[in-house]
Amino acid sequence: MRVLAHGGVGSPREMDENVKKTVEKGIVDKSNALEVVIGVVKELEDDPVFNAGTGSRIRLDGSVQMDAAVMFSGEIGAVSAIEKVRNPVKIAKEIYDSPFVMLTGVDSTNFARDLGYKEHDPVTEKRMEEFKEMKEKLEETGGSERLKRIREFYDQVDGGDTVGCVAEVDGEYAAAVSTGGTSYCMRGRVGDSPLVGCGFYAGKRGAVVTTGKGEEIIKRMSAKRCYDLLLEHDIKDACEMVVEEYPEEISIGVIAVSDDGIASADNRDMSQYKI
């Protein structure tokens, strides 16, 4: 078994210890790569220091909408803009087991409730303070002026702090991601995390997960780009080549596992742990 998990680009390396704990706990009794990545991301979602599950960022309207995805064996399960559930990655797995690839918004929340997932408030004190600060900055404005201000702030957003995990077990590869989105994020906005080839990719030869500002990752489809590169290059080089495609002011992190090994690259700190 090989596993690599991260706590999001922009998360300081002192948080490696948190990621280590989630990996050690998340892999217990797991028998395949899909179970491993879900187990680890579930633990990352439950640790409130990370921007996923409990501890997710609050959006401009005061809501918390979360995205998550899993990929294994050519199959995908993804959820976007889900609310008030504890572990979005578990709902992504339920979708993986359904005939569908993605559910979104209120319908994904209803889907979770139908399956017995209880209501959970993911808001932490720290996130509430950040939200109040954000609101103060925008309070005086409305309409197109407000949108202009949001754009100004959004242009300064440094990273998305998505959490993610890639794993190889018995020659099979899986990827899982989860996020509360970025700061200054509008309700209904969807980033890279639930989009195949952008926030995650897993195939017969490896698995890749990205972290950073979703809009930039979507434009470059960086997870699939990294997967394609690692078929031709050393895995570390493949990760670094993806990072080099971003200007310095845009934070980006990539983790990958393949038959060639296990590697990460980033242009900021990115807490991580591998076994």
Ligand code: GLY
């Ligand atoms: N990378 C997470 C997001 O942009 O939503």
